[in-house]
Amino acid sequence: MLGRLLSSIRDAIAPTPKVASSTTALWRKQTLNATVIRACSSCGAPGHFHDVSGVNVGCYDPSRINEPVGDVCPCCNAPRPAVEDKGQIWSKEFH
Numbered sequence: 001m002l003g004r005l006l007s008s009i010r011d012a013i014a015p016t017p018k019v020a021s022s023t024t025a026l027w028r029k030q031t032l033n034a035t036v037i038r039a040c041s042s043c044g045a046p047g048h049f050h051d052v053s054g055v056n057v058g059c060y061d062p063s064r065i066n067e068p069v070g071d072v073c074p075c076c077n078a079p080r081p082a083v084e085d086k087g088q089i090w091s092k093e094f095h
Helices: 002-013
Strands: 028-036 084-094
Touching: none
Parallel strands: none
Antiparallel strands: 028 084
């Protein structure tokens, strides 16, 4: 009887630890957005600035690589087609 009493006192003083379980959900989302920049219909110059000297010299500007050239072609001053923003064309979530 004394053993049971000591056992119950020991359990009251230092209860057995409870193991907690948790679940962590990791996820990632990827998206792909599309923008169409067409070449000039008059001279064929690209619709963006580049860093290749001697090729389409009006579009040569190393400080503005891949930026759209705007509404007027810098090579022939012809009006350019508008930039088409297609928005999100693909997405996927990884769980």
